[in-house]
């Protein structure tokens with residue numbers, strides 16, 4: 001199973017790759033980005049928390065001494081690499097095609113599998129744990145917040161009713177419970193889409209990972225190193241946009257009652273005013289690219 005990298009050319013250009021310098025592929029996946037950077041003479045360190053992605057990375061590392069892979073969440077990259085040691089870090093957020101396509105991983109509402117959704121199945125709680133254990137109001141809040149699902153209360157109620165009969169352990173079992181209270185309308189997405197997205201985000205603490213990952217990346221970037229991020233939905237993009245904007249602003253006094261101190265210099269410089277989006281041709285060839293947005297910043301060398 002392969003993964004077609006999104007915005008590959010744009011991400012690679014944004015990193016301004018120089019041969020011999022070291023770059024971090026924070027979301028190795030199947031190595032689509034990494035391979036392109038290695039071909040330009042870069043050294044690459046890949047991170048992924050999915051053991052299957054890491055196994056693919058190990059094969060590549062055995063064949064190419066300019067690459068190594070680390071099995072860890074990207075929020076921990078600063079624990080593995082020295083401060084100011086790399087020329088660029090790129091994130092390609094979300095799940096990979098192999099994760100979605102393999103029913104046994106439990107991400108898909110189209111194929112039956114165990115209701116798991118963990119990118120790293122050796123850590124944390126599965127989606128089944130959340131669905132069977134959370135109180136109804138917490139489940140509704142989770143589906144509303146991470147799925148932006150307006151029918152969250154109705155869905156949470158249906159889940160809690162169903163689980164009193166028998167535990168919810170399969171992806172299609174959950175999808176049917178949702179579809180039963182939210183019939184599919186012609187031309188609309190599958191009613192289970194937003195709830196599955198919400199569970200996936202919660203199970204993997206995806207939004208917390210982004211916040212911590214951006215901070216960790218900033219720590220390991222050398223002055224003028226590039227921070228490059230591809231997001232796939234508004235919750236991800238909002239966090240990245242806010243983080244980059246704050247980093248690019250000069251830091252002022254916390255309180256107007258405090259004595260005036262000079263403004264601290266900005267830590268980041270934004271590259272490009274608007275996010276880069278894929279071409280029509282890329283979206284036609286790879287539907288996964290449709291919602292992608294690329295944001296880029298350069299480290300000024302100022303510490304936070």
Ligand SMILES: C[S@@+](CC[C@H](N)C(=O)[O-])C[C@H]1O[C@@H](n2cnc3c(N)ncnc32)[C@H](O)[C@@H]1O
Pocket residue numbers: 003004005006026027028029030031032033034047048049050053072073074075092093094095096097119209
């Ligand atoms: C969209 S795919 C990346 C695809 C990659 N650019 C390629 O061309 O093959 C995202 C990958 O990031 C990994 N991932 C997501 N969140 C992560 C995190 N917080 N820490 C480490 N890896 C993560 C997933 O396991 C998945 O393999």
